[in-house]
Amino acid sequence: MSRLIAASRAGLGRRRRLLAGPVAVLAIGLVSFGFFAGFSGTSSATQPIVTQQKSVLEEGQYLFDEHCSSCHGAAGVGSTRAPSLIHAGAAAADFYLVTGRMPLNAAGQQAMQHTPFFNSHEIEALVSYVADLPRIHSTFPGPAIPSILPLCSANTKAAAANPNCVTLSYGQQTYALNCAQCHQIGGAGGILANGMIVPSLKSAPPLVVAEAMRVGPQPMPRFGTGQLDEKQLSAVVHYVQYLHSPENRGGLPISGFGPVAEGFVGILVGFGLLLFVARMIGTRG
Template sequence: MARHNSRRKSGRRSPLAAAALIGIGLLITGGAYAGASAAMAATSDSSVAASTLTVEDGQKLFQANCATCHGLDLQGTDSGPSLYGVGELAVHFQVSTGRMPLQAQGPQALQKPVQFTEEQTAAMAAYVQSVAPGPTYPDEDVLDGNGDVANGAELFRINCAMCHNVAGAGGALTEGKFAPNLHSTSALNMYAAMVTGPQNMPVFNDMNLSDDEKRDVISALLYMQNTESPGGFELGSLGPVSEGLFIWIFGIGTLIALTVWITAKSN
């Protein structure tokens, strides 16, 4: 009788061994991924901490970019006014909107692409505030947009609409100056403009508008920014000027074209 060979063939493995290998591979991969994620998070946290700028950094940025016009000690020069008393709020407004550094002398500073990051802007503002204190940032609830929208709209019409237009679309002033539109202005810069009075803007101190009333005005403007025009096309929100122009160009133009077509058809 022939003998059965009890030796297993070489290279043959148990199914349990394959499953174990797969499990070990998954554990190693998951551990490596978790370790890498933790390392990246730690690196990100350290980079954020390292990127926080100080007042000294703000001083260096100011001296490199602003001192030519405003003086090394903020005293002002023939090319730019003194910054004593303007405060960090005014610096934030001018720099965060791209108005400063000034591109060229003119009737007023124009908005242009912002040249500094938020941290750099905050550092320069903190430096100016440390040297010559002035208006500072408001409480967060002033900018939250949860004020009385109806009262804010009325206050805006009384105090601001003659320059900025009742819909905040801006308007022309004298000698090449203009009031900018407010359709993309941030709540903080709305407040800063009311408190610091940049360029042609009057200053609205607490005797003119309290912080609660400023909050209402900001809430009304934010509401207009976030609400579509109920009348359809806004046409620039410039009122009867753009509406009348639209009628003349398209309305009267359509009538003239129809008259010419009827005449040509009859002939």
């Protein structure tokens, strides 16, 4: 029995001696790490790091290189995947970024409205950089962010002649001639024959409407100052805001889809009632 106890104690001693080396190395490593960490912390406290903030253009270039250049090319020269942005202008950059249409999930698809990928500060930086591309390439600038004239206080002939404001009636006329064919008279939107989607205008902010007319996002045509001047553009913008909650002067609005949908419902209901009345008269005869 005593021999077993002695052997057991001898084995335990050997195991302790084997573990002593690794434990000592680990302890020395922990002490060294704590010493150097404390030393480096003291050094950084006595010598603070000086950071240099980027300018708006520098930040815009950084964001563009990180998120846009893979499709639009370095400095916006374009590529086989996406067009050049040299003449896009601030209006196009702001429109596509604020509405979340850019960046696209896949090249070649229609740019639809989504939650913006960038925050407001990043959008400002990217818009500034895209607007500065013509200077970098020594060429003419693209469309600037448009200004919107205020709505006249009275919808009269005298107010309509005022060059500093616009009327809703003028906006309705301009919208009917240039926009209603695709967006419907009530701004409900639709689908074109080639499968392109025309978005609804029921919640479009004023500046987004103005920028869209100057930019012409596919499949919408681009309305330059030669097609729609500042007053016509501003009138359409205010009329679109009116379409968000228009006055219904009688009848059912039917979601504001316009005369085609209203005519279809009128014919369907009208002929249905006529058929019902004709059947009732026939059974009595």
